[in-house]
Amino acid sequence: MSNYDLQAGDRDGVYTGPVRTCVGCGLQANRAELIRMVATQGSAHVDLSRSLPGRGAWIHPNLSCIKRARQRKTFMQRLRLQRDIHESVWQELDEAAHKMAHGALSS
Numbered sequence: 001m002s003n004y005d006l007q008a009g010d011r012d013g014v015y016t017g018p019v020r021t022c023v024g025c026g027l028q029a030n031r032a033e034l035i036r037m038v039a040t041q042g043s044a045h046v047d048l049s050r051s052l053p054g055r056g057a058w059i060h061p062n063l064s065c066i067k068r069a070r071q072r073k074t075f076m077q078r079l080r081l082q083r084d085i086h087e088s089v090w091q092e093l094d095e096a097a098h099k100m101a102h103g104a105l106s107s
Helices: 063-072 074-079 087-101
Strands: 019-021 028-030 035-040 043-047 055-059
Touching: 035 074, 035 087, 043 087, 055 063, 055 074, 063 074, 063 087
Parallel strands: none
Antiparallel strands: 019 028, 035 043, 035 055
């Protein structure tokens, strides 16, 4: 079972480095443990580099957080988007979460 399959929140509460809040579950985690989405020019993009300019929101790389954020439209709220996030962005986020959970993305 990978982090991709686990629920968020299995942390000991000790953080080193920048801490961000997941838009899916609301728990805090190290920035390196989360994926960043960014709003630029009115649309959302997955920011794998964690450095693109624009308003950002963070999420754990697991299905439960992604599903909850999608159902509640929390990315739209946090990124202040006027329209729904395109399906291709959700697919890119899902792929990034899967790769991150399996160690294919560096932090």
